[in-house]
Amino acid sequence: MAKRIDVSGLSAYYGTTKAIEDISMTVEPRSVTAFIGPSGCGKSTFLRTLNRMHEVIPGARVEGKVMLDDENLYGSGVDPVAVRRAVGMVFQRPNPFPTMSIYDNVVAGLRLAGVKKKSVLDGVVEKSLKGANLWNEVKDRLSKPGAGLSGGQQQRLCIARAIAVEPQVLLMDEPCSALDPISTLAIEDLIGELKSQYTIVIVTHNMQQAARVSDRTAFFNLAGVGQPGRLIELDDTQRIFSNPSVQATEDYISGRFG
Amino acid sequence: MTSSPPATSEGRVRRRRGDSRLGDAVFFNLSRGSGILLLAVMAAIAGFLAYRSGIALSKNQGNFLTTFEWTPDAAHPKFGIAVLAFGTLVSALIAMIIAVPVAVGIALFISHYAPRRIAQPFAYLVDLLAAVPSIVYGLWGVLFLVPHMDGLTRWMDQYLGWTYIFDQSKSGVPPRTLFTVGVLLAIMVLPIITAVTREVFRQVPRMHEEAALALGATRWEMVRTAVLPFGRPGIISASMLGLGRALGETIAVATVLSTNSVLSLHLLDPGGGTFAQNIALKFNEAQPFGRDALMASGLVLFVITLVVNGVARLIIARRKEYSGANA
Amino acid sequence: MSTMTTAPAPQLRQSLTNGRLPKWAPVAVTVLSIALGCGIGAAAGLKSHLQWGLISALLFVAVSYAVAAKVEGRRQAKDRFATSLVWVAFILAVVPLAALTFYTVQQGIAAINGNFLTHSMKGVVASTTPDGGIYHAIIGTLQQVLLATLIAAPIGLLTAVYLVEYGRGRLAKAVTFFVDVMTGIPSVVAGLFILSLWNIVLGFGYSGFSGSLALAILMMPVVVRSTEEMLKLVPNELREASYALGVPKWKTILRIVLPTAVGGITTGVMLAVARITGETAPVMMLVFGSDVINNDPFNNPQQSLPLYIWQQYSMVNNDFGYQRAWGAALVLIAFVMALNLVARGIARWRSPKSGH
Numbered sequence: 001m002a003k004r005i006d007v008s009g010l011s012a013y014y015g016t017t018k019a020i021e022d023i024s025m026t027v028e029p030r031s032v033t034a035f036i037g038p039s040g041c042g043k044s045t046f047l048r049t050l051n052r053m054h055e056v057i058p059g060a061r062v063e064g065k066v067m068l069d070d071e072n073l074y075g076s077g078v079d080p081v082a083v084r085r086a087v088g089m090v091f092q093r094p095n096p097f098p099t100m101s102i103y104d105n106v107v108a109g110l111r112l113a114g115v116k117k118k119s120v121l122d123g124v125v126e127k128s129l130k131g132a133n134l135w136n137e138v139k140d141r142l143s144k145p146g147a148g149l150s151g152g153q154q155q156r157l158c159i160a161r162a163i164a165v166e167p168q169v170l171l172m173d174e175p176c177s178a179l180d181p182i183s184t185l186a187i188e189d190l191i192g193e194l195k196s197q198y199t200i201v202i203v204t205h206n207m208q209q210a211a212r213v214s215d216r217t218a219f220f221n222l223a224g225v226g227q228p229g230r231l232i233e234l235d236d237t238q239r240i241f242s243n244p245s246v247q248a249t250e251d252y253i254s255g256r257f258g
Numbered sequence: 259m260t261s262s263p264p265a266t267s268e269g270r271v272r273r274r275r276g277d278s279r280l281g282d283a284v285f286f287n288l289s290r291g292s293g294i295l296l297l298a299v300m301a302a303i304a305g306f307l308a309y310r311s312g313i314a315l316s317k318n319q320g321n322f323l324t325t326f327e328w329t330p331d332a333a334h335p336k337f338g339i340a341v342l343a344f345g346t347l348v349s350a351l352i353a354m355i356i357a358v359p360v361a362v363g364i365a366l367f368i369s370h371y372a373p374r375r376i377a378q379p380f381a382y383l384v385d386l387l388a389a390v391p392s393i394v395y396g397l398w399g400v401l402f403l404v405p406h407m408d409g410l411t412r413w414m415d416q417y418l419g420w421t422y423i424f425d426q427s428k429s430g431v432p433p434r435t436l437f438t439v440g441v442l443l444a445i446m447v448l449p450i451i452t453a454v455t456r457e458v459f460r461q462v463p464r465m466h467e468e469a470a471l472a473l474g475a476t477r478w479e480m481v482r483t484a485v486l487p488f489g490r491p492g493i494i495s496a497s498m499l500g501l502g503r504a505l506g507e508t509i510a511v512a513t514v515l516s517t518n519s520v521l522s523l524h525l526l527d528p529g530g531g532t533f534a535q536n537i538a539l540k541f542n543e544a545q546p547f548g549r550d551a552l553m554a555s556g557l558v559l560f561v562i563t564l565v566v567n568g569v570a571r572l573i574i575a576r577r578k579e580y581s582g583a584n585a
Numbered sequence: 586m587s588t589m590t591t592a593p594a595p596q597l598r599q600s601l602t603n604g605r606l607p608k609w610a611p612v613a614v615t616v617l618s619i620a621l622g623c624g625i626g627a628a629a630g631l632k633s634h635l636q637w638g639l640i641s642a643l644l645f646v647a648v649s650y651a652v653a654a655k656v657e658g659r660r661q662a663k664d665r666f667a668t669s670l671v672w673v674a675f676i677l678a679v680v681p682l683a684a685l686t687f688y689t690v691q692q693g694i695a696a697i698n699g700n701f702l703t704h705s706m707k708g709v710v711a712s713t714t715p716d717g718g719i720y721h722a723i724i725g726t727l728q729q730v731l732l733a734t735l736i737a738a739p740i741g742l743l744t745a746v747y748l749v750e751y752g753r754g755r756l757a758k759a760v761t762f763f764v765d766v767m768t769g770i771p772s773v774v775a776g777l778f779i780l781s782l783w784n785i786v787l788g789f790g791y792s793g794f795s796g797s798l799a800l801a802i803l804m805m806p807v808v809v810r811s812t813e814e815m816l817k818l819v820p821n822e823l824r825e826a827s828y829a830l831g832v833p834k835w836k837t838i839l840r841i842v843l844p845t846a847v848g849g850i851t852t853g854v855m856l857a858v859a860r861i862t863g864e865t866a867p868v869m870m871l872v873f874g875s876d877v878i879n880n881d882p883f884n885n886p887q888q889s890l891p892l893y894i895w896q897q898y899s900m901v902n903n904d905f906g907y908q909r910a911w912g913a914a915l916v917l918i919a920f921v922m923a924l925n926l927v928a929r930g931i932a933r934w935r936s937p938k939s940g941h
Binding site for chain 1: 374463465469470471476479483484487
Binding site: 296452 | 631668670675746762764766809838
């Protein structure tokens with residue numbers, strides 16, 4: 001399931017504005033890679049280029065290559081819809097479909113793919129909710145609306161929804177920034193469990209979080225306001241936080257800016 | 259300088275306070291009075307129509323609900339709303355069947371499909387369409403649309419005639435029919451339905467659309483899972499507003515529909531009537547009692563549109579609270 | 586591939602590449618269906634070109650679905666189907682708009698000349714000559730609409746002020762609800778009401794003013810609504826700043842709130858004016874119509890543009906009548922559209938400090 005991501009020479013634009021420039025990196029399978037950096041450095045934009053969500057914004061476009069094992073996501077003939085199925089995403093704010101029950105939220109992706117068999121769906125719901133550490137809390141009220149859950153539960157529901165379609169990669173865009181500390185802890189534990197099966201990429205503002213959950217950390221920065229964001233360095237998390245090779249990284253991590 | 263300054267300044271303050279209190283009271287009562295006046299007008303409309311209707315109904319020798327004729331000024335006044343109610347409901351229904359899907363399509367086009375360069379001017383054009391006076395629609399309807407409906411009418415008669423309602427019993431006459439009226443009404447109510455629906459579609463939170471896309475939904479699947487369920491109350495209330503317009507449309511219907519009051523299930527046969535059209539046409543030659551009879555039919559129309567609009571507004575209001583709580 | 590052994594559920598195993606239609610495919614399908622549509626239309630001997638267009642539109646939807654289903658699979662085909670339907674809806678909206686504008690201009694231009702704009706129908710035998718004009722109708726419409734605005738605008742404005750600045754409790758709720766409902770009153774009902782109150786109970790005769798009363802009823806709720814929206818856009822900080830300076834509430838409203846919103850309010854009033862200018866039914870019942878110039882809106886029947894169109898169309902029923910009707914329709918539409926454009930222009934120009 002889990003696949004390696006190889007990015008080379010990737011730039012992304014909003015209209016004529018260049019948001020990120022010439023990024024190359026490798027994301028290892030079955031590990032957690034964290035993206036950190038000051039606001040506006042393009043880490044979320046970069047994340048969204050990994051499942052072709054960037055281009056849903058009108059006027060946005062991407063140059064460069066993203067290899068998922070041996071397939072280029074931006075190759076000719078590639079269907080963005082299939083890419084998004086293979087690369088799941090969890091957003092900053094929990095966004096379960098407000099008109100759907102918990103059950104329907106989890107199987108939304110499968111239903112889109114045309115899976116109708118009740119027994120299959122039931123199995124996936126249980127497996128995904130267990131995988132998201134939510135099963136015990138909601139198993140008695142699967143037909144209740146997903147919007148009725150607490151923020152942390154909603155976010156875990158969104159994770160369950162994302163893993164229900166068995167993606168090869170899971171992207172998380174600041175998944176805990178709207179949550180309280182206890183819910184955050186639950187999500188972080190979950191990330192630790194999920195990495196045995198998935199390639200996980202997480203954008204975070206919180207450096208402690210990056211240090212806690214990730215195996216490798218990428219630091220992004222921008223040269224100045226209006227300049228495109230760049231990848232400064234990518235290394236083992238421990239090294240980044242103890243002994244980074246670039247001065248800017250150390251300045252950021254030690255709180256001197258950002 | 260013997261006069262003490264504090265006294266004058268105090269006096270000035272007191273005077274100003276008195277001023278402002280008086281001004282506030284006047285202004286408050288003026289504005290509240292306007293609100294009350296509006297309510298009073300609504301009540302008066304209902305009251306006057308009901309009063310005149312009472313007079314008319316007490317002398318009616320037919321059954322108000324089931325009589326087909328409209329001869330209130332005859333020696334034995336007989337009038338009923340059967341033909342009018344049928345025509346009003348049927349033409350409005352046809353209009354809704356055509357207009358609602360098209361309006362939802364246009365709204366989606368503007369909010370989610372069109373290139374941005376087209377969407378904005380086009381939304382503007384649709385709004386302008388709403389400003390065309392109904393008499394112009396009527397004139398255009400009878401002189402342009404009716405001849406263009408001829409082929410379609412004959413085609414429907416030929417291939418859908420077996421459904422009975424699309425069977426044309428008289429051929430060779432211009433299709434000034436309830437069906438054509440329905441088509442014209444559909445064109446007329448499109449802008450209002452589109453405008454309201456479009457606004458609701460625009461309010462769909464981006465994060466729900468992205469959630470669907472990130473699950474691997476095509477654009478249409480995204481619309482179906484995120485946009486349409488969120489917009490459903492909006493679509494319903496927009497349709498109700500359009501329905502209200504279609505039910506009450508007067509002069510366009512009076513222009514297009516040929517004026518023989520028949521109740522026929524053959525929708526492609528000329529003739530029929532609606533409440534508003536009947537009032538407009540019969541009004542000038544009606545005797546005082548005939549006018550009372552028309553007011554009775556006007557009251558029915560008033561109540562129907564009141565209910566339809568009221569329901570639409572209640573749905574919108576509920577929607578607002580809901581989305582407000584979510585924001 | 587990694588060393589994972591658990592295979593994904595079979596229905597989900599899917600390559601990233603799908604059959605994809607080339608970018609020019611929709612254009613090609615469009616051209617093809619238009620060609621086919623015209624061919625079928627011509628072959629079947631359909632006279633109306635609109636019907637050729639409708640056939641083309643249906644073909645467009647069907648062909649895009651078929652092609653996509655063949656090349657891209659069922660889900661993509663559904664997506665293309667929906668997209669083509671949405672585009673057809675767009676075309677369906679453009680067609681009547683274009684047809685109506687084109688036809689009205691084409692027919693109306695022929696009727697309009699100096700004589701038409703400056704003469705009434707006095708002494709004109711409408712069915713035998715193309716003479717006569719709409720001067721009296723223009724006068725009537727302007728006077729009636731002006732009177733209606735003078736009644737409706739202040740009441741509507743004050744009501745909106747009440748709802749936004751003072752309105753709490755049950756009365757405000759009732760007013761809000763009934764204003765909304767009132768926007769939906771059929772114009773013919775408003776006409777009937779004024780007729781029964783003003784003409785029958787109070788015994789006044791036909792006059793421009795009596796029509797204005799009905800028009801005012803139709804106009805008030807529209808003014809309330811739009812003014813309300815505009816007043817709500819005025820930031821609360823402005824009000825509070827004024828109160829903090831000790832300015833009483835009514836002066837704050839008059840000097841601060843209303844001037845801030847004046848652009849939007851003007852727009853709302855103008856749009857409402859545009860709406861009532863085209864109303865026919867109440868004018869027909871209350872103003873009655875006239876062939877001669879009547880400069881006194883308070884006594885005796887007057888004429889108005891919509892009513893003139895209706896009368897020329899329905900009483901005469903010949904080409905001269907139709908021609909005059911189209912001429913008047915063009916003038917009416919031009920007036921209403923001009924009001925709309927100016928109103929929206931003002932809205933854009935004076936919108937309360939929003940950059941977009």
